[in-house]
Amino acid sequence: MTSSLVFPLIVRYQGGDGAFLIGAFFMGISNLFLVSNDLIFFNVGMVLYVFGVAGLEVSTNLYVMRCIKRRALTHFEPKRVVAVVIPLMIGPFLGVYLESKIAHWTPFAISAGFSIFSIIYFRYLGLNRLNLQHSPKTPNPLTNIFRFYCQPRLRLAW
Numbered sequence: 001m002t003s004s005l006v007f008p009l010i011v012r013y014q015g016g017d018g019a020f021l022i023g024a025f026f027m028g029i030s031n032l033f034l035v036s037n038d039l040i041f042f043n044v045g046m047v048l049y050v051f052g053v054a055g056l057e058v059s060t061n062l063y064v065m066r067c068i069k070r071r072a073l074t075h076f077e078p079k080r081v082v083a084v085v086i087p088l089m090i091g092p093f094l095g096v097y098l099e100s101k102i103a104h105w106t107p108f109a110i111s112a113g114f115s116i117f118s119i120i121y122f123r124y125l126g127l128n129r130l131n132l133q134h135s136p137k138t139p140n141p142l143t144n145i146f147r148f149y150c151q152p153r154l155r156l157a158w
Helices: 002-034 039-067 073-101 106-125 141-149 152-157
Strands: none
Touching: 002 039, 002 106, 039 073, 073 106, 141 152
């Protein structure tokens, strides 16, 4: 949750491409920590991985809102969900299989490779040239949390 609250500030100061690159970088670096057998390094790797996923998710949503027209969103969103769900279904099975048949570090190396590939593909598509900052002031997510708790029906639903 902390990483999701920090990334709007990163988007504000670094832009959407900076948030995407920071997220992909943290996902790639997290694999170095996750492959170790030490519990402390593993925990650091998990934190970096979650931070990286939050960065990629925030920046990807910003690019979708900026580049996809509202009417085309109904056709685009199911394709995006399928593109996200398929790796989530295949990944755990493939990771366990590769770890048991090849080596302990193989799934982590593949994950780091895909992080590097996402940075290269991001640059290839030219998404780094888009300006995602519509307004000079990005809303503070903490104010929304305060407004949420001020409404009893939302608290009850939660």
